[in-house]
Structure formats: C-alpha cells, structure tokens
Amino acid sequence: MFKSGKSIIRLSFALLFLVGAHSIFAQSGSAKFPGIGRVATPAEVAAWDIDVRPDFKGLPKGSGSVEKGQEIWEAKCASCHGVFGESNEIFTPIAGGTTRDDVKTGQVASLKDMKQPQRTTLMKVPTVSTLWDYIYRAMPWNAPRSLTPDDTYALVAFILSLGEIVPDDFVLNNNNIAEVKMPNRNGMTTKHGFWNVAGKPDVNGSACMHNCVPFVQIGSTLPEFARNAHENIAEQNRMYGPYRGADTTKPPIKQLPGSSGAGLAHAVDTHVVSTKGPAALFKNENCSACHAPNAKLVGPSIADIAKKYDGQAGALDRLMAKVKAGGAGVWGSIPMPPQAQLSDEDRRTLVSWMLSGGK
Known part of the structure; x- marks a missing residue:
C-alpha cells in the first residue's frame, strides 16, 4: 500500500512537471530561441493559412452565382x-483575348498573335484556383481580406462569364470548381527549375569568382526631365505601407525617410476607419476605394473636393445628385459608379462630411 502511494505521488509530480514545461515552452517560444516569442495558436495559424492550391487543397466551402458576382463587381471592382x-x-484588363475555341483546346491562340494589344488575366492564368486565391487574399484594392468565401465564388463566376467560360446563369461552388476549364490550362509548363529544383534552370551561366570588388553600391536615378513626366508618383500608389513613392514634384531626397517621416507621401487619415458617423458611412459604402483624405487616388481627395466647392451656393444639392447618378467629366474621364442604393439622409450626411473636408 505504501509503495502504491509513492508511485501515485511520483506520477503526480511527473505530470505537474510536464504541464509546467509545456506552459514555459508555450510562453518562451522554442528551445532554440529561449525567451523569444511564443508558439502560434491554432486560430492564429488558421487565419494566415488561406492559400488555395491548384489541386484545391485549402479551398473553403461556399458558392456564388454570376448574378451575385456582377452586383459585387459593380460595387467594389468596376471602378x-x-x-x-x-x-x-x-490596372491590366481582366477579360479579353480569349475565345470559346481556346476553352476547348486549353491554349490561348492570341498569346502568339502580335496584334493582341495586351495580355489579360484570363489569357494568362492557367488554373482557376489561382484566380480564386488572389481575389480572396488581396482584393478589393483598398480593403484586402474583406471578401467572404461566397463573395469570392461569386466574383470568380462573374469573371469566368466575361470570358464565356461559364454561362450567365452559372453558380460556382467548391464542388464544381474543379470542372471549370480555363482557356490557358495547357499553356503552363513545369519543365524548368522554377517549378522543380531538380529540373533544368531557367538561365545558365558561370559564376565569376576572381577580381571581385569588395562592395558594390546598387542604386538608381531618374533623369530630371523625366522626374515628373507622369505627375506625382506619391499620389498614384496603394495606400498601404509606410512609403508610397517619391514626391516627384520636389527634388530627390538624399536619404530614405527615417523616423522623422521626411519624404513620406500624404498620410492616410485614420479617422476614416471610425465605427460611427459619416466616416463609417464613407468606408462601408466603399467610397475609400476611389477617394483618399489628402491625396488623389482613383478620384479626387476629400480635401480637393472641399476646396473646389468651398463657399459655392447649392453645392450640397448638386453633389448629392452627382453621387446618386454617377458619371464623369468634372475630375477626369474615369466615371464614378452611381450610388442609388443610399438613402437621401445617408447621402446628405456623406456629402456634407466630404464638403467639410472630413471633419
């Protein structure tokens, strides 16, 4: 009886030790780097593990129709x-350059035709999984990862219908997606080193291992006459990340921006992502896809709109009508989609806020 009691005590201590060790390991990272970081939780891993392979491993369940995809497209993608x-x-065109014969053969004939002005997405992408994966992880341009799996199925279905790959009444889902025949499905080659490290490399050459200089400074410069040839580059880049391109209206900076923020493009106003009031309306109605607070994006900035109409009588009513009907011509040739789904009250709130400069 005494021996049995000692065994139980030893077992208890062993269990406590294992539990404690696991707790310490989880908090301190790994044995290789003690005290640094921690082990990612299953939920954290799942949040990042969203890739969809050509064999459709990783594809979530869901479905979406061409009709629903068109609604989402016109609201979030058409601009x-x-x-x-x-x-x-x-951006480069998504559809065009493919035919029904291409869908049958799996080879896009226009890829070899020098008369084709530009290669579109449907001409190049050989696997429908690639299309699904990219849209789900990176679109819309101003709000990546905001689409649900069903939204993504619907958008892919609509894009496929544009290329006459599927009919207009098609409903794409996780069960029938493997049946979709992409126009360039036979145009992909895997007989090279980029696909298989054991295969033949894309390039061949011999390394120079003599008379090597100790250090090479790599850099680039833009001739003065070409610096602002396409207007300010800082106002033409994606709104994500700390640096959005050089301000080409000014002389080149001598060094990269540091903690002082020198050389940074116009900052994004974080108040735009508020959860209440007109700022939330601006975000939820996808206005931020085309309008930034202080910099030209697809359309004019909020600051430029407020400046243009400052003090003008009837500006509120004119812009409310403009938002409802859509159109182009005032700020350039790119049209603003109509926002007829907004109530008059929400439209008034949104336009008043923009005329105030977003205050």
Missing part, C-alpha cells in the same frame, strides 16, 4: 477594372 473587366485605366 478600377471597368464594368466588363476591360479597363486599362488603372
């Missing part, structure tokens, strides 16, 4: 890609 995915104003 950059055009109503039919044909626009080249901002």
Whole structure:
C-alpha cells in the first residue's frame, strides 16, 4: 500500500512537471530561441493559412452565382477594372483575348498573335484556383481580406462569364470548381527549375569568382526631365505601407525617410476607419476605394473636393445628385459608379462630411 502511494505521488509530480514545461515552452517560444516569442495558436495559424492550391487543397466551402458576382463587381471592382473587366485605366484588363475555341483546346491562340494589344488575366492564368486565391487574399484594392468565401465564388463566376467560360446563369461552388476549364490550362509548363529544383534552370551561366570588388553600391536615378513626366508618383500608389513613392514634384531626397517621416507621401487619415458617423458611412459604402483624405487616388481627395466647392451656393444639392447618378467629366474621364442604393439622409450626411473636408 505504501509503495502504491509513492508511485501515485511520483506520477503526480511527473505530470505537474510536464504541464509546467509545456506552459514555459508555450510562453518562451522554442528551445532554440529561449525567451523569444511564443508558439502560434491554432486560430492564429488558421487565419494566415488561406492559400488555395491548384489541386484545391485549402479551398473553403461556399458558392456564388454570376448574378451575385456582377452586383459585387459593380460595387467594389468596376471602378478600377471597368464594368466588363476591360479597363486599362488603372490596372491590366481582366477579360479579353480569349475565345470559346481556346476553352476547348486549353491554349490561348492570341498569346502568339502580335496584334493582341495586351495580355489579360484570363489569357494568362492557367488554373482557376489561382484566380480564386488572389481575389480572396488581396482584393478589393483598398480593403484586402474583406471578401467572404461566397463573395469570392461569386466574383470568380462573374469573371469566368466575361470570358464565356461559364454561362450567365452559372453558380460556382467548391464542388464544381474543379470542372471549370480555363482557356490557358495547357499553356503552363513545369519543365524548368522554377517549378522543380531538380529540373533544368531557367538561365545558365558561370559564376565569376576572381577580381571581385569588395562592395558594390546598387542604386538608381531618374533623369530630371523625366522626374515628373507622369505627375506625382506619391499620389498614384496603394495606400498601404509606410512609403508610397517619391514626391516627384520636389527634388530627390538624399536619404530614405527615417523616423522623422521626411519624404513620406500624404498620410492616410485614420479617422476614416471610425465605427460611427459619416466616416463609417464613407468606408462601408466603399467610397475609400476611389477617394483618399489628402491625396488623389482613383478620384479626387476629400480635401480637393472641399476646396473646389468651398463657399459655392447649392453645392450640397448638386453633389448629392452627382453621387446618386454617377458619371464623369468634372475630375477626369474615369466615371464614378452611381450610388442609388443610399438613402437621401445617408447621402446628405456623406456629402456634407466630404464638403467639410472630413471633419
């Protein structure tokens, strides 16, 4: 009886030791780097593990129709890609250059035709999983990871319909996506080192291992005559990240921006992501896809709109009508989609806020 009691006590101490060791390990990272970081939780791993492979491993369950995809497209995508995915104003066209014969053969004939003005997404992408994966993780341009799986299925279905790959009444889901035949599915080659490290490399050459200089400074410069040839680059880049391109209206800076913020492009006003009031309306209605607080994006900035209409009688009513009907011509050729779904009260609140400069 005494021996049995000692065994139980020893077992208890062993269990306590294992639990304690696991707790310390979880808090301190790993044995290789003690005291640094911690082990990621399953939920944290799952949040990042969203890639979808060509064999569709990782594809979440869901479905979406072409009709629903068109609604989402016109609300969140058309301003950059055009109503039919044909626009080249901002990004490379999504649709165009493919035929029904291409869908049958799996080879896009226009890729070898020098008359084709530009290669579109549907001409190049060989796997529908790539299209789904990229849209889900990176779109819309101003709000990546905001689409649900069902939204993504719907958008992919709509894009496929633009290329006449699926009919207009098609409903794409996780069960039938593998049946979709991309126009360039047979145009991908895997017989190279980029796909397989054991294969033949893309380039061949011999390394120079003599008369080597100890240090090489790599850099680039832009000729003065070309510096602002395409207007201010700082106002033409994505709103994410600390640096958005050089301010080409000013002379080149001598060093990269530091903690002082010198050389940074116009900062994004963090109040725009508020959860209440007109700022939230601005974000939820996807106005931020085209309008930034202080810098030209697709359309004019809030600051420029407020400045243009400052003190003008009837500006509120004119802009409310403009927002409802949409159109182009005042700020350039890129059209603003109509926002007829807004109530008159929300439209008045939103326009009043923009005319105040977002205050």
